Amino acid sequence: xxxxxxxRLTDQEREKLTALVSKGxxxxxxxxxxxxxxxxxxxxxxxxxxxxxxxxxxxxxxxxNVRKRLVEEGxxxxxxxxxxxxxxxxxxxxxxxxxxxxxxxxxxxxxxRKRWTLRLLSDKLVELDIVEAVSHETVRRTLKKTS
Numbered sequence: 478x479x480x481x482x483x484x485r486l487t488d489q490e491r492e493k494l495t496a497l498v499s500k501g502x503x504x505x506x507x508x509x510x511x512x513x514x515x516x517x518x519x520x521x522x523x524x525x526x527x528x529x530x531x532x533x534x535x536x537x538x539x540x541x542n543v544r545k546r547l548v549e550e551g552x553x554x555x556x557x558x559x560x561x562x563x564x565x566x567x568x569x570x571x572x573x574x575x576x577x578x579x580x581x582x583x584x585x586x587x588x589x590r591k592r593w594t595l596r597l598l599s600d601k602l603v604e605l606d607i608v609e610a611v612s613h614e615t616v617r618r619t620l621k622k623t624s
Contacts, residue, residue, distance in 0.1 A: 480526075480544070481545075482541070482544045482545045482547070482548040482549070483519050483544075483548070484514060484517040484518055484519060484544045484547050484548065485518065485519045485520060486514065486515075486518045486520065486521070486552075490514075490552050491515070491518065491521065494511045494514055494515050494556075495515065497511045498511050498512055498515065506558070507556060507557065507558075509533060509535065510543050510555060510556050511556060512533055513529055513533065513535075513539075513540055513543045513544075514543065514544075514547060514555060514556070516528075516529045516532070516533075517529060517540065517543070517544050526540040526541055526544075543555055569608055569611055569615055570608065570611065570615065570619050574602075574607055574608060575619055575623065577602075577605075577607050578598065578602060578607070578616065578619060578620070579620070579623055581593075581598060581601060581602070581605075582598055582620060587601075594613075595613035595614075595616050595617050595620075596613045598613070598616045599611050599612060599613045599615070599616045602616070
């Protein structure tokens with residue numbers, strides 16, 4: 478089977494990977510990727526993906542992905558983790574909603590209460606249609622961040 482992405486390392490890259498693996502003082506995932514690149518090097522051992530996957534106890538697809546990143550994005554991208562382009566969840570309280578929460582918390586508490594509680598604040602935010610739903614923990618983190 479012909480490889481679509483052929484990994485070719487320069488002498489400098491090969492030396493860097495060899496030093497990284499021999500020291501063993503890096504993240505496990507980084508060391509594993511370094512080993513994959515060393516074994517997949519077309520000018521070196523040029524092992525097959527199946528052989529690399531079996532030797533390093535990983536999936537064949539992972540080996541393919543490391544080689545693909547080397548060819549398409551470069552040496553550093555293949556070795557290191559990909560940066561996230563955005564957070565895993567969107568913020569519930571953006572700047573405007575945070576400001577309304579703070580204004581509410583600084584205002585007078587509801588009748589029959591001496592002060593605002595986190596649960597009262599979260600219920601009031603939903604009641605005023607500022608947000609659809611919010612936990613008291615989100616309110617706590619927001620207030621702590623702003624004080």
